[in-house]
Structure formats: structure tokens, C-alpha cells
Amino acid sequence: xxxxxxxxxxxxxxxxxxxxxxxxxxxxxxxxxxxxxxxxxxxxxxxxxxxxxxxxxxxxxxxxxxxxxxxxxxxxxxxxxxxxxxxxxxxxxxxxxxxxxxxxxxxxxxxxxxxxxxxxxxxxxxxxxxxxxxxxxxxxxxxxxxxxxxxxxxxxxxxxxxxxxxxxxxxxxxxxxxxxxxxxxxxxxxxxxxxxxxxxxxxxxxxxxxxxxxxxxxxxxxxxxxxxxxxxxxxxxxxxxxxxxxxxxxxxxxxxxxxxxxxxxxxxxxxxxxxxxxxxxxxxxxxxxxxxxxxxxxxxxx
Amino acid sequence: xxxxxxxxxxxxxxxxxxxxxxxxxxxxxxxxxxxxxxxxxxxxxxxxxxxxxxxxxxxxxxxxxxxxxxxxxxxxxxxxxxxxxxxxxxxxxxxxxxxxxxxxxxxxxxxxxxxxxxxxxxxxxxxxxxxxxxxxxxxxxxxxxxxxxxxxxxxxxxxxxxxxxxxxxxxxxxxxxxxxxxxxxxxxxxxxxxxxxxxxxxxxxxxxxxxxxxxxxxxxxxxxxxxxxxxxxxxxxxxxxxxxxxxxxxxxxxxxxxxxxxxxxxxxxxx
Numbered sequence: 001x002x003x004x005x006x007x008x009x010x011x012x013x014x015x016x017x018x019x020x021x022x023x024x025x026x027x028x029x030x031x032x033x034x035x036x037x038x039x040x041x042x043x044x045x046x047x048x049x050x051x052x053x054x055x056x057x058x059x060x061x062x063x064x065x066x067x068x069x070x071x072x073x074x075x076x077x078x079x080x081x082x083x084x085x086x087x088x089x090x091x092x093x094x095x096x097x098x099x100x101x102x103x104x105x106x107x108x109x110x111x112x113x114x115x116x117x118x119x120x121x122x123x124x125x126x127x128x129x130x131x132x133x134x135x136x137x138x139x140x141x142x143x144x145x146x147x148x149x150x151x152x153x154x155x156x157x158x159x160x161x162x163x164x165x166x167x168x169x170x171x172x173x174x175x176x177x178x179x180x181x182x183x184x185x186x187x188x189x190x191x192x193x194x195x196x197x198x199x200x201x202x203x204x205x206x207x208x209x210x211x212x213x214x215x216x217x218x219x220x221x222x223x224x225x226x227x228x229x230x231x232x233x234x235x236x237x238x239x240x241x242x243x244x245x246x247x248x249x250x251x252x253x254x255x256x257x258x259x260x261x262x263x264x265x266x267x268x269x270x271x272x273x274x275x276x277x278x279x280x281x282x283x284x285x286x287x288x289x290x291x292x293x294x295x296x297x298x299x300x301x302x
Numbered sequence: 303x304x305x306x307x308x309x310x311x312x313x314x315x316x317x318x319x320x321x322x323x324x325x326x327x328x329x330x331x332x333x334x335x336x337x338x339x340x341x342x343x344x345x346x347x348x349x350x351x352x353x354x355x356x357x358x359x360x361x362x363x364x365x366x367x368x369x370x371x372x373x374x375x376x377x378x379x380x381x382x383x384x385x386x387x388x389x390x391x392x393x394x395x396x397x398x399x400x401x402x403x404x405x406x407x408x409x410x411x412x413x414x415x416x417x418x419x420x421x422x423x424x425x426x427x428x429x430x431x432x433x434x435x436x437x438x439x440x441x442x443x444x445x446x447x448x449x450x451x452x453x454x455x456x457x458x459x460x461x462x463x464x465x466x467x468x469x470x471x472x473x474x475x476x477x478x479x480x481x482x483x484x485x486x487x488x489x490x491x492x493x494x495x496x497x498x499x500x501x502x503x504x505x506x507x508x509x510x511x512x513x514x515x516x517x518x519x520x521x522x523x524x525x526x527x528x529x530x531x532x533x534x535x536x537x538x539x540x541x542x543x544x545x546x547x548x549x550x551x552x553x554x555x556x557x558x559x560x561x562x563x564x565x566x567x568x569x570x571x572x573x
Contacts, residue, residue: 118535119534119535122538123350123540124343124346124347124349124350124351124540125343125346139536141536141537141538141539142536142537142538144537144538144539145350145537145538145539146538182522185528185531185532185535186531186532186534186535186536187535190532191536202523202524203524204442204521204522204523204524205519205522205524205528205531205532206520206521206522207520211428211520214428214432215428215442215521215522217432218428218431218432218434218440219431219434219440220431220440220441220442220521220522221522
């Protein structure tokens with residue numbers, strides 16, 4: 001009896017040792033992943049040398065439905081796009097994506113779009129896209145999970161409210177302390193409320209921007225915080241009798257939208273070089289002027 | 303006690319069977335762990351889902367938000383126990399006079415068991431406040447809880463009804479022959495037996511309810527799942543989901559064990 005017990009215990013210990021060994025092996029593997037960053041020469045960014053998902057094709061991801069002013073809504077969106085259609089080149093992010101592709105030597109036909117829901121853009125593992133363009137803000141924390149490009153748009157947050165609501169009279173952050181605010185989940189807008197406005201009431205958080213706007217219309221919340229270009233679109237086209245109360249000053253470092261890459265994707269450096277050239281030539285500013293409203297027209301809430 | 307242990311460990315007891323159970327459990331867990339840990343994607347999964355610093359970092363906020371889940375289900379469970387019993391009794395009323403009430407109860411149970419909970423919550427939470435009827439609350443928390451109550455009352459009423467129908471008709475006949483009114487026969491003879499029999503499936507439904515409190519987040523309130531979603535989106539790391547899952551499990555395990563214990567007690571009594 002004793003002997004059997006001892007034997008079984010030994011077997012158990014041995015099994016545990018195997019597990020520990022297995023875990024250790026995993027850890028070592030982890031350290032070896034990720035190519036070392038290198039400034040690529042001209043050749044490495046040539047189309048034929050880039051290891052894209054499909055050779056010779058640049059695969060770009062964004063969420064569906066896509067919204068103006070980032071992706072304009074054509075009369076007839078091509079499958080599978082519901083509202084905004086990135087393949088048209090119309091809308092700020094669509095235009096930026098095609099400009100980057102062109103700068104890297106890809107023709108319009110060599111650009112392919114895939115649907116990438118926000119949460120899919122950062123899940124671990126192999127990505128379905130070369131880069132994702134979806135109004136995603138850079139943060140140091142996020143950069144531990146994915147790689148980001150340089151800024152293609154410096155963004156400010158803004159407050160949207162229904163005409164007649166008390167918050168429309170606010171001129172400063174302090175005046176918003178008593179307001180019930182809302183934002184879509186996973187956004188820097190929500191983070192801005194919590195970190196900088198710090199309202200007395202817990203802000204409401206919604207799955208989508210549309211849900212947040214529904215709650216605004218139902219007067220369950222006083223205001224929705226979104227990025228400024230979206231705020232222009234919301235007040236102009238989505239909700240009647242709504243207004244931009246104001247834009248918020250950047251807190252600390254300037255927030256910016258960046259393209260998302262799979263961790264360690266070397267194409268990032270080539271895309272960054274393309275963005276730098278677009279900035280230098282003034283092309284990026286032109287695109288911004290064409291598709292986004294003039295930010296200066298929204299008052300700043302200090 | 304011996305009864306309970308034998309059901310988990312299998313027939314026979316004593317040091318030998320315990321040792322075998324321990325060893326084979328360790329072996330199974332080890333085999334699974336080796337299979338996972340040697341898979342090619344494991345280092346990335348470990349980083350994204352099992353980050354100890356993020357776990358401890360996000361846990362306090364999520365635990366705080368979890369209090370909202372607890373509040374929602376405590377209130378909802380108390381209400382459901384009563385409303386579901388009323389619906390079940392209405393459905394069990396005999397005679398042609400009560401046909402409209404019976405039909406109403408049947409229609410209600412069919413409708414709210416059929417419509418997905420997520421839709422009920424969306425429709426109530428965003429729909430009713432938009433009607434802007436004065437006097438009705440706008441609170442998303444209120445309507446979210448009402449949605450849960452409506453759905454789970456439908457389920458639980460069916461559980462109660464099964465209990466009521468499992469009481470042999472001779473019980474009611476005997477009560478009536480003793481001079482008890484129909485109501486008193488129901489109240490003092492049928493329902494006590496019925497409720498005792500359905501406690502396990504009833505608690506089972508409540509475990510479902512506890513998990514579904516996460517759906518109230520759709521309407522805006524920040525409960526545990528939403529809080530973890532916020533933290534995941536801020537860090538692009540999925541570990542906070544694990545913290546939320548753990549909290550829900552910690553909450554349901556005591557209830558599950560209580561159910562087991564009640565079943566075991568009932569069995570002993572039945573023998």
C-alpha cells in the first residue's frame with residue numbers, strides 16, 4: 001500500500017517536472033522572436049523586396065462599418081463594406097492609405113482592403129494585414145503589443161451635446177465635472193474623460209459610437225466625447241440639433257493616430273519613410289485639408 | 303459526507319483511491335499543460351493573456367466594477383423569485399375562467415425565453431427612454447436590470463411550473479378534502495413541496511443570471527466585463543479578461559457547491 005502511494009507520488013512529481021520544463025522552453029523561444037530593427041536602405045523598401053502578406057500586394061485593414069470623414073460613403077459601397085468604402089480613395093484615411101501605397105510604389109490595383117474589427121487589430125499572432133488604419137491612437141502601453149507607425153494625424157478630443165443641454169454653455173473642463181458623459185469603449189476619448197475631466201459620475205461606456213449617440217439622443221447622458229473630426233461628422237450628419245461644445249486641449253503629449261503593424265514587421269520602417277516624404281512634400285496636409293474640417297472652427301475648452 | 307465524496311472520487315474510498323485520483327489528475331493536467339506550453343504560439347499567448355503585472359494592476363479596478371454585477375444580480379434575483387412564482391401559479395390555475403391569465407403567462411414565457419437576452423436589454427434600455435414618457439425612469443441601470451428580470455422570470459417560472467406539476471394531484475385532492483381552500487391548498491401543500499424539488503435547477507438559472515449581468519454593460523454602466531474591456535483596449539493586452547473570468551468563477555463556485563449540497567441532502571432525505 002505504502003509502496004504504491006510512493007510510486008504514484010513519484011509519477012506526479014515527474015509529470016510536474018515535465019510541465020516546468022515545457023514552460024521554460026516557451027520562455028526561451030519568446031526571447032528569440034522579433035527581428036532587430038535596422039534602418040533599411042533604398043533597396044529594402046522596394047516593392048519586390050518587401051515581404052507583404054501577399055507578394056506584390058499591400059493589404060490594409062480597417063473596421064466595418066467605416067465612417068466618414070475617415071472613409072466617405074459612396075452611392076453604392078462595394079462588398080463587404082457597409083457604409084464608408086475604403087476602396088474609393090475618398091475620405092481622409094482612405095486617401096492617406098492610397099498616398100502611402102503610391103509613395104511605396106504600389107498602384108491602386110495593388111492595394112487590397114480587409115475587414116479588421118478593432119479588437120482583432122491587436123490580438124496576438126499572425127495578422128491578416130500589412131497595416132491597419134482605423135483611427136487608432138498611439139500609446140506606450142499599446143506599443144508593447146503591436147508596432148505603430150509615426151503619426152499621420154494629430155488628434156484632439158471634443159465634446160458633442162444636444163442643443164439646450166446645460167453642458168453646451170461650458171467653456172472649461174472644470175464646468176463639466178457635474179456632467180454625465182459617455183464614450184465608445186476602447187477609445188482614448190473615454191480615457192480622456194477619466195484622466196482629465198474627472199467627472200463626479202462614472203462615465204458611461206458603449207460598444208459602438210452609435211450606441212453612445214443613441215444614449216445621447218435618449219438623454220441618458222449629457223454629452224459624448226469623440227475625436228474632433230468625428231465630432232464634426234456627428235453634428236453635421238448624424239444627429240440633428242447637436243453641437244460641438246468644444247475641443248479639449250491635449251493633455252501631456254499630443255495624441256496621434258498611427259498605423260498598426262504586427263510586432264516586428266520590418267515594413268513599418270518603409271511606411272514611416274513614406275509618411276515622412278508625404279509630410280515633407282505637403283501632400284499629407286493637402287489630404288487633411290480636403291477631407292477634414294478646419295479644427296480651428298471649434299472652440300477650445302481650457 | 304461519505305456519499306458526496308464517493309460521487310467525486312468514484313466508488314471505493316481510502317488512501318489508495320485518493321492517491322490514484324491525485325496522480326491521474328496531476329497526469330491529465332500535466333499532459334494538457336505540456337500540450338499548450340509547447341505549442342508554437344504559446345510565448346505570444348503567454349505574453350498577451352497571462353501577464354502577471356497586468357493581472358495585479360487591473361484586478362482592483364475590475365473587482366470594484368464587479369460590485370456593480372453583484373448589486374445587479376442580488377436585486378434581480380430577489381425580484382425574479384417572486385415574479386416567476388406569480389407567473390407559474392397563473393399558468394397552473396385550473397378552469398376555463400382563468401384561460402386569459404394562463405394564455406398571458408404562456409405567451410410571456412414563450413416570448414422572453416425566445417428573444418435573446420442581449421436584444422431584450424438593447425430594446426428596453428435604448429427604446430423605452432427614447433419614448434420620453436414622463437414618470438418612467440431613464441436610468442440605463444434600471445432598464446438593464448428590468449431586461450434581466452423579464453428574461454429570467456420566464457425561465458424560472460418554467461422551473462417553478464415543473465415543480466408544481468411534479469406534485470401528485472392526490473396531494474391537492476387530499477388537502478381540499480380536509481377543507482382547505484384552493485388557495486390554501488396551493489400555499490400550504492403544493493408549493494412547499496414544489497419549491498423544494500426545484501431548488502437545484504433554480505440555482506442553476508441564477509448562475510446563468512450572474513453571468514448575464516455583464517450584458518447590462520451594453521447600455522453604458524461600467525461593470526466588470528466593461529472595465530476589463532477598457533483595460534484591454536488601453537494596453538492591447540488581454541490579461542484583464544482573465545481577471546474578470548476569475549471573479550465570475552469565484553462567485554459561481556459557492557452557488558454551484560450549495561446546489562450540489564442541496565441535491566445530496568434531498569437524496570438522503572428521499573431514501
